[in-house]
Amino acid sequence: MAQSPRTWWLGRLDAFLSEAQRQSPPGELGRYRLLVGATLLLLVVSLMVAGSAPFFEPDVQARLGVGLGLASGFALALVFLRRWGSLRAASLLVCGLLVGGYMLATFAMPSPAIGAHATIMLIPALSVYLLGVRTGLLVTGFFCLNAAVLLPLYLSEFGARAPLFARPEMWISGVLDSVILLLGYGLSALFRMARDEAAATVLESERKLLSLIESTDDPVSALDPQGGLIIANTAARRLFLEAFGRDARMGDRLVAQSSEEKRAEWQAQLNRALQGHSVRYEVSFRAGERTVALDLSLYPILGEGGRPVGVTAFGRDITERKETxxxxxxxxxxxxxxxxxxxxxxxxxxxxxxxxxxxxxxxxxxxxxxxxxxxxxxxxxxxxxxxxxxxxxxxxxxxxxxxxxxxxxxxxxxxxxxxxxxxxxxxxxxxxxxxxxxxxxxxxxxxxxxARFGGQVEQVPVSALIDDALRLHASSYERSGIRILREYAEVPPVPLDRHKLLQILVNLLNNARQALVECGREDKQLSIRVRREGEERLRIEVGDNGVGIAPENLARLFAHGFTTKKDGHGFGLHASALAAEEMNGRLSCVSGGRGQGATFIIELPMRGQEASA
Known part of the structure; x- marks a missing residue:
């Protein structure tokens, strides 16, 4: 993914910061970056002052000394910032170098015009932004004292060369410079206070948001466009610690230690979310001694112009559900x-x-x-x-x-x-x-x-299989005086599991025989019909004129454990219904009530289990 110019410049500034500084909160990271940028700019300006010294007679030595001295100081400030990492100390050092260097330049190259140099506007702006309103006022006030009092006194040699106010334009110029500095300070202070107020509002919103995301036991996090971690709730941090053995830090990649295949899948889903799509998928990974399964949802974070600038990740731990x-x-x-x-x-x-x-x-x-x-x-x-x-x-x-x-x-x-x-x-x-x-x-x-063909899908002549099932009960039907009626339509062989269908048929035929024996009637009749429903479905009906089924029992007839027999276990019909579902079919029953007989219906696809392969 191509970097924008802004991202490129920020990356160059971050190169001067330590890893810990780069993981700072956004507001503090912004001040680090500004300090680095301002220091680099002042370093370049100082070198330019030193390089242009030969063109300014008779102040060549003064300009060269001031320029090289300040350049060295600003370079040391960058080293100090990276090595010891104190933002306030480094800011004081840079602002002190700027004020001290400027005062040194005014005394080394005495001129009323130097007090109005454009560089002086950096002093209130930098001091207020980096050090705060109060400290910025002290720095700006000290510099105003230099411009309005010390410089005119120095130029008049403290009254030794001429009366102090012999050249009122110097004092007026110094006062105007001070007023401009204070105006710059005031604008910077107003900006700083407005920014602090906005930051406080944002911080309050963040606290509320954090309170909201902390109220759930599910992992919630926000990611930058590169997939680096921005914020994470306790559940997400706990999961990160369990998975990687350390605490989560800003910028961490969630899949850095995963397999190449999982990293590629994650990047593809992240790219989809960054294109403005809502993404949901399941991911599993090792976390300590167990495997964690997450139902992960990714939503784009929209910035200016509705462009995605990041992603929020909501995870639902479905490990227990998967295990169940x-x-x-x-x-x-x-x-x-x-x-x-x-x-x-x-x-x-x-x-x-x-x-x-x-x-x-x-x-x-x-x-x-x-x-x-x-x-x-x-x-x-x-x-x-x-x-x-x-x-x-x-x-x-x-x-x-x-x-x-x-x-x-x-x-x-x-x-x-x-x-x-x-x-x-x-x-x-x-x-x-x-x-x-x-x-x-x-x-x-x-x-x-x-028994040999159990579990295999093959082309089964359904009518012949029904006759085989009837043959297993032939002697008991004959002894019980049960009359068998067959109505077989012309049906081609159907691809299915022979054993599962035989299991269903044997169970239904046995139940029908028991229902007919219990009814006690003379004209016991068992009917079996085979026909097609359209081009896609096969229908097998096993009906009897036996004891029938009460209406209140029809709804739970296929539930596991339900039975109306004294010695029954409620297993046969439940297992038969499951077997029918495994063949992409359905087992149902209709009955007019007690004494009205019952008809069990097996519905199967003509294309059989191959249709779902």
Missing amino acids: EAKLGELHRSLMEVSRQAGMAEIATGVLHNVGNTLNSVNVSALLVAERLHGSRAPLLVRATDLLREHEADLSAFLAEDPRGRQLPEYLSSAARHVVEEQAALLEEMRGLIRNVEHIRAVVSMQQAH
């Missing part, structure tokens, strides 16, 4: 993990119900097979073959003449028919066994597949 948000986030993740595990447990329960019921069928089929094998005619065929083997030598005679032999063909035919019938029955039972085992395998595979 982090804890809530962790709690939310834990809740969702518990929800996922609860959903998996519910799915596993459905799997166990299905597998258990199917295993009952497998057990019955196995017993029937065992009974049929136990009563099989196959051992009779063995006995018949044994008879044939016994009469192998006279087989023709045995079959023709022996009563047992004559019955053997009919016996074999009957036994063969029974064996064929047994085989058909056993094959049918085995097919049933295979179907039941395949059903067990399919249910277990489905549960494993859904």
Whole structure:
């Protein structure tokens, strides 16, 4: 950022001051700068007097001596000011050099005109501004005494050369010079008093402002255009001490020890504020053993012409809020993990119900097979073959003449028919066994597949996923006499988390089954509808004609811990609502009241979670 001429000149003046002097309050810093500027100007004038001495005969030596002497004195005054730093002592030294040097010049180069030299107007102006009204009056009065009395006496050699008032023009000139000096003093004093009054007013305003900013526990500070500290309240100073290990001083840069990335971000935000914009952003930094988070607001300080001349910074310590948000986030993740595990447990329960019921069928089929094998005619065929083997030598005679032999063909035919019938029955039972085992395998595979894909976004055929959820409850629906109605519109696969949607569906289907069982009606009916709402939304409705929901319970149905079940925990619907929100969707419920059934509605974006990526 380019420096203005004023800033450049002030920087040159500040180079003669110590670091502590540059950190002085604005009023005192202004007097330091004026003292340096006046001393430098007087130093240059003194050198000019010394340099021009050859042109002023016969006062060459006097001018050279006075000029070099004053130049040395003013140079020493600058060294004294920087080394020892006392503004009043340095001001007394400079004013004393100016008065003493001028008096020395009047006596070394005696002339009535020298008393009216333009330089004399610096004496009341500097003395009043640097030393105050009273001390300035003493300095000005002493100089008036020199101009009105001492110089005319010296020029008349105290009456030795001529009568004291032989040349009245000298006395009149001295008196006029004194009057002009006193007039200059009066104007300077009026200016000083007006300035002091204005400064007192400003100081009072600053006290009120400081009282205002000190009344808050939030850090508040004002910065110059370079980002240097101008003023800060106790909270800001305390935070600065905690962050940097030392007290804040005027001109300190708030991000001097931060990383390059944070300094660049801070400079960008500061530049925006200096362009007249209000800026708000969050910043975090290390402060001792902890990390502090601030909600920082920057507002421009407008000067003449509405141009920004600085920035006010208001900070809100949001460390506790951030820590709370982090804890809530962790709690939310834990809740969702518990929800996922609860959903998996519910799915596993459905799997166990299905597998258990199917295993009952497998057990019955196995017993029937065992009974049929136990009563099989196959051992009779063995006995018949044994008879044939016994009469192998006279087989023709045995079959023709022996009563047992004559019955053997009919016996074999009957036994063969029974064996064929047994085989058909056993094959049918085995097919049933295979179907039941395949059903067990399919249910277990489905549960494993859904568990495996938890947390991933994929293209999910929603209708097929609903059928999977229904299959988990199929046996309990059948036992309870619940009729299932499906109304599936043509919907393309939707990108979403398969497990989260399955978790919601399993929970809603289980709640619907319980509501239907509790209602005690004969025509228990569970309806599932899938349809699109426009081009962007998918709507899944799970409705039942069960016990319904009281109107006063609808508003808090999804709140954590709320339940109407005796053995409920108020977790399932809350977790389902959270899962729907995580998929950029919504879970809601409508019910006509008790005994009127209920319909739960899942609304999801057709573009799924990818839409928010």
